[in-house]
Structure formats: structure tokens, C-alpha cells
Amino acid sequence: MTKVTLAIENISELITVAGENAPRMGKAQGEIEKIKDGVVLVSGDKILYAGNKENAPKYEKSDDFVLIDGTGKTVTPGLIDSHTHLVHGGSRENELDMKLNGVTYLEILERGGGIMSTLRQTKEMSEDELFEQAKKSVERLISYGVTTIEAKTGYGIDDFDTEMKQLNVADRLGKELPVEIVKTFMAAHAIPEKYKSNPGEFIDIVINDYLPKIEADGRCKFCDVFCEKGVFNAEDSKRLLEAAKKHGLTPKIHADEIEEIGGTKTAADVRAISAEHLIKCSEKGVDELKEGGVIANLLPGTSFNMGDGIFAPARLMIEKGVPVAISTDYNPGSCPTENIQLCMYLACLNMKMTPAEALVGVTINAACAIDEQDKKGSLMEGKLADITIFDAPNINYVLYHFGVNHTDKVIKNGKAVYESK
Ligand SMILES: N=CN[C@@H](CCC(=O)O)C(=O)O
Numbered sequence: 001m002t003k004v005t006l007a008i009e010n011i012s013e014l015i016t017v018a019g020e021n022a023p024r025m026g027k028a029q030g031e032i033e034k035i036k037d038g039v040v041l042v043s044g045d046k047i048l049y050a051g052n053k054e055n056a057p058k059y060e061k062s063d064d065f066v067l068i069d070g071t072g073k074t075v076t077p078g079l080i081d082s083h084t085h086l087v088h089g090g091s092r093e094n095e096l097d098m099k100l101n102g103v104t105y106l107e108i109l110e111r112g113g114g115i116m117s118t119l120r121q122t123k124e125m126s127e128d129e130l131f132e133q134a135k136k137s138v139e140r141l142i143s144y145g146v147t148t149i150e151a152k153t154g155y156g157i158d159d160f161d162t163e164m165k166q167l168n169v170a171d172r173l174g175k176e177l178p179v180e181i182v183k184t185f186m187a188a189h190a191i192p193e194k195y196k197s198n199p200g201e202f203i204d205i206v207i208n209d210y211l212p213k214i215e216a217d218g219r220c221k222f223c224d225v226f227c228e229k230g231v232f233n234a235e236d237s238k239r240l241l242e243a244a245k246k247h248g249l250t251p252k253i254h255a256d257e258i259e260e261i262g263g264t265k266t267a268a269d270v271r272a273i274s275a276e277h278l279i280k281c282s283e284k285g286v287d288e289l290k291e292g293g294v295i296a297n298l299l300p301g302t303s304f305n306m307g308d309g310i311f312a313p314a315r316l317m318i319e320k321g322v323p324v325a326i327s328t329d330y331n332p333g334s335c336p337t338e339n340i341q342l343c344m345y346l347a348c349l350n351m352k353m354t355p356a357e358a359l360v361g362v363t364i365n366a367a368c369a370i371d372e373q374d375k376k377g378s379l380m381e382g383k384l385a386d387i388t389i390f391d392a393p394n395i396n397y398v399l400y401h402f403g404v405n406h407t408d409k410v411i412k413n414g415k416a417v418y419e420s421k
């Protein structure tokens, strides 16, 4: 008999998100079973059983067996933050006054602030300093219930050494902290000064010089691009993402964040795994995502922090059968927060998603957005034992009582890695 190393019993609300290892779309995005008096059994780093008490198998305990009482608790798959700009230097609180005075995100960028300011700060910091800064964010993300983080480069752009520095830090974070970091190459995050009048020339450099190096390096799984007015157009974004595929990277795209300039069509054309932001996505854009089988990775914390009250059309996406993932977009500019529970609540409040849809957005759909669905995103036999335990009787309570951290414990690969004080 397989020995159980960890058991969670008497769970008030267990949400396994069990089902196919595929994106949930349409009605299925919100159809999750809520089990009362649930049980989760773990053996080593894998789930042995997650379900109701009646069907739970009798088990033998390992010598180091741990029992957790789930009374009054909600238990879900470990949350997955599938879009962050985790590794960066410094911060940008100096932009708050400008923003409050009506200076827009793109205007700040045009003035040499915004992403350009983080580029300078990231270049100046050593790998160790960047590690110490990002470590705090990872610890915060874990405390909010996150067990896997996608992290993008993109604060080096034409300074390839800084891109690599970000990658090294992301890699080290995954090795030294109890979290998995999935890496995305995003040198095409802003136009370098010397290519201002010809961004396509920079894209050529990324294609011909950087992508072969990134492929040889082997640590990035995805390639992303900021397809936006004043940044990279749809044509250059498409060229880059097509080339990235030839180098073994799966395409992702920041699209329709500020203006709709054809990012969703590009996403569909290149068969991107996900398109990010989509704040200004039109009905045509939603149709393109659907046709292309693209996951909409929505970032409501960013909309909230932009302060203009405009959010991605999540309801239309769900109605039209586009799977929706939710992420923090944690970065020093447009969304400086690691609070994924707040982002889930904003998805409910401002995009009219149900708590169940939001939970699917940070579990199985987020796992699909980073191609980790075979091992993560639901609590099912054989999957990794990545589990979040909330000190709340049900998931609706977690979101309703907003702005505070409800995490009680986080289990990563079968081991408790966070416990609230
Ligand atoms: N919009 C592009 N990139 C980030 C913001 C990066 C920054 O402002 O530093 C985003 O996804 O929101």
C-alpha cells in the first residue's frame, strides 16, 4: 500500500477543479464542484486522492506523516500566477503623482520613464541585488497562495546581458525558493532608444541574434512581445513570434492593453498559447481568439491601477467560449502588487466573473496558459501536490472579504512551505 505523507481532513469546502487537463471555456469555466467534508491525501510530491470523505481510501501513514485539520477551511489547487514581470530593479512610486495628475502610462514611457526607468534600474543592479528584491516578491506571492509563477525578461531589451541577468535571477529563485518559475523571453518589451525610428530593425536583432542564444540557453519556454501603439506593431510582433516558434519557444503576446492594433489576429495567426491584457479587445478580437484557440490571460489589477475604470470584456469572452486565465501582471509600473486574491476579486467586481470562474482562471486555465496542465491546476491523483488552504469556509468568502490575505497554508510538491502567523 502506498504510504500517505500528508492528509488534509474535515475540509469545509474542497475545490479540486478535477476534469480534463484542458482549458475550461464557456459554461465550464464556472462549473466546479464544491465538496463538503473533503479529504486530500498526498504521497510524496503527488496527490493520491482528493474528494469526498466517503470515497477516501483507507491508508497507511508514513513515518513523517503530517495531518492538517481542514475544519473551517477552503482547499484549492495551488494558485498559478501565469503573467508577471517578477525580476526587475527598483520601483516607480515617483510616477504616482504624475498619474494622479492625468499623465498616461504611454506618456510617461515617451518621456523616458515607465519601462525605460526600470530598464536603467535593472541594468544598475547586480544579480544578487535583483535576487534579494525579487525574493521578497516571491515570498509575498507564496503567502497569497501561489505555487507557480511565470516570469518574463524585458528590462534589458537591447542589453542582452541584462536580459540574461533577469533569467539567471528567475532561475535561482526557482532553485532556492519553494516555487516553480516558468520563464518567458520578452526582449521586445519596449523600443530601445537607438531603434526609435525603426523598431523593426530591433526585431531583426532579436530574431537573428537573441533567439538562437535563448534557444541554446534552454531556460525559456515562451516568447512574448508588447504589441501596442507606440511599441511594436502587429506585423513585427508576428515576425518575431513566428521566428520564436522555430527556436522552440511558444508564443505569447501583450495585446490590446491600451489600443487595439491587431494583436488578437496576430495571436490567432501564430497560434499563441495566450494573449495578455486584452483590455480594449473588441468583439472581433474575441472571435479571433476563439478561432485561434488562444487563452485570454486577463490582468484586472492592471486595469484597476491604470485608474480609468476600463476592464477586459471577460463576460463576452466566456460567452463566446474563450478560456479566461487571471494573473497579477506583477511589475513595478502598471501593477505593483503580488496580491493575486485581490486580482481575483477585481475579476469578479469589475469583469463580472463569478468566484468559481476566477478560481478556474488562476488554477487549470492558468496552468494551460503556461502549458503545465498535465501536472498542475487541479487536485487529481498523480498530479503534483501543490495546494492552497484558505482560512475561510468557502471560496466566495475569500473573495468577498477583499483586500486581505486569507491564506492559511501553502503546500508545494507535498510539503508545507507557508503557514500564516
Ligand atoms: N505593458 C507592458 N508591460 C507590463 C508593464 C511593465 C512596466 O510598466 O514596467 C504590463 O504587462 O503591464
Ligand SMILES: [Zn+2]
Residues within 6 Å of the ligand: 083, 084, 085, 254, 276, 329
Ligand atoms: Zn505584462
